[in-house]
Amino acid sequence: xxxxxxxxxxxxxxxxxxxxxxxxxxxxxxxxxxxxxxxxxxxxxxxxxxxxxxxxxxxxxxxxxxxxxxxxxxxxxxxxxxxxxxxxxxxxxxxxxxxxx
Numbered sequence: 001x002x003x004x005x006x007x008x009x010x011x012x013x014x015x016x017x018x019x020x021x022x023x024x025x026x027x028x029x030x031x032x033x034x035x036x037x038x039x040x041x042x043x044x045x046x047x048x049x050x051x052x053x054x055x056x057x058x059x060x061x062x063x064x065x066x067x068x069x070x071x072x073x074x075x076x077x078x079x080x081x082x083x084x085x086x087x088x089x090x091x092x093x094x095x096x097x098x099x100x101x
Contacts, residue, residue: 010035010071013078014042020079028052030092032079034061042071049084051092055099060084 005024013021014037022032031050036043046066053060061084082088 005077007074008076008078009074010042010066010069010076012074013076015040018078021076022079022081023075024077028092030081030089032081033076042066051089052096052099054093055096060093 007024008016008018008021010021013019014035017037017040019035019037020032021035028050031048034047034049036045036047044065044067046064047061048064049061051060053062082092084090
């Protein structure tokens with residue numbers, strides 16, 4: 001993150017139609033949230049995509065009921081990384097296979 005990086009909130013992202021976000025402090029660059037946007041507003045569910053999810057939770061994404069979050073906190077960046085159907089993302093998932101055994 002640079003000095004010119006502008007963080008946005010969930011509300012701002014939904015209003016702009018940005019449905020994938022990540023927090024800059026998250027260790028894995030592929031970890032991100034996918035928002036359900038309904039009429040320009042964030043829906044109550046978000047979907048946490050993370051390559052490790054498949055190994056530790058048995059599926060990816062993990063659906064999260066997003067009712068206790070601060071939708072106005074400017075702590076997110078638009079996610080511009082690899083999508084879950086990409087080779088890069090699938091390779092990252094494969095790297096975690098067997099880690100929980």
